[in-house]
Amino acid sequence: MSCTDEEKVELAAYHLRDQAVTWWDMQKTIFGEQHITWLMFRDAFERQYFPATFCxxxxxxxxxxxxxxxxxxxxxxxxxxxxxxxxxxxxxxxxxxxxxxxxxxxxxxxxxxxxxxxxxxxxxxxxxxxxxxxxxxTQEKGQDKQSSQKRGNKGQSSQTTTGGSSRPQKAGRTSDGASRPPQHDWKKDRIGSRWHESRDCTLKAQLEATKATS
The missing domain is CATH 1.10.1200 (Non-ribosomal Peptide Synthetase Peptidyl Carrier Protein; Chain A)
Known part of the structure; x- marks a missing residue:
């Protein structure tokens, strides 16, 4: 703003409030009849409200x-x-x-x-x-970390599901609600019967050999 010194002082004094108004009225009596420049107003104002220790x-x-x-x-x-x-x-x-x-x-x-x-x-x-x-x-790193944690949680859950499938089978129920015994493992029975048959044959051969000798 293109203002003279007098206009600057008047504009600044117009914005003073409360105790500052009282201070300025007293300051004008100290200046007396001399022309108050903007530099004079600013120095007086800063001495009052911005003391040296504060600055x-x-x-x-x-x-x-x-x-x-x-x-x-x-x-x-x-x-x-x-x-x-x-x-x-x-x-x-x-x-x-x-x-x-x-x-x-x-x-x-x-x-x-x-x-x-x-x-x-x-x-x-x-x-x-x-x-x-x-x-x-930083935001992208946080998103990548969250994604890796989610992938790790999915991997753990899939391992847990796979491990649980090896548990022994429980007895189920038929369509009419009756209990159904667990399925029999015929493979094991076949292997067991073959072992018994070979064992019986061996014993039989030993007995015949003993009779022939006697």
Missing amino acids: LARRQEFLNLKQGDCSVLEYNAEFSRLAEFYPQLVAQDYDRMHQFTKGLAAYIRIRISGFPGSSYQEVLDRALFIEMTQQQI
């Missing part, structure tokens, strides 16, 4: 700012808020870009270091893209 604390917070568990957008919003308390540190776009990059998450910094940006906005866009790509990879 120093915010500056230190800005220097130590890290992305941590926040998203890139959340980190950028906090970065812009705290940068207002240390304007001389980020006055140049290169300095702002460098300070912003220092606080990014490690995996983003590593990928950006291979292709350094030329402006703050370029680094911000690249960081957002890297974050989005990483989220997609």
Whole structure:
């Protein structure tokens, strides 16, 4: 907005509320008849509501700012808020870009270091893209893990079903409801009868040989 100093002061004073209105009325009496510039208003306002100790604390917070568990957008919003308390540190776009990059998450910094940006906005866009790509990879890995777990559960259930089929057969029931004995294994009987027949033949041959000798 193309405003004069007087218009800037009037516009700022119009938005004051509650105790700030009382403060400004008192401040105007201190200024007296002199022309109040925007710089005079801002200095007086910051001394009242942003004391030196508060500004120093915010500056230190800005220097130590890290992305941590926040998203890139959340980190950028906090970065812009705290940068207002240390304007001389980020006055140049290169300095702002460098300070912003220092606080990014490690995996983003590593990928950006291979292709350094030329402006703050370029680094911000690249960081957002890297974050989005990483989220997609994590989501795909989670889906693959769930699929492998489902396949493993199906394999276990099929093995359990196959193992249960070897249990001995229970007696069933006929159509009229009467109990039906389990099926007889005739194969075993045939094998057993052959063994008995061969054994009887052997004994018979031994007896005949003994009689002939006597």
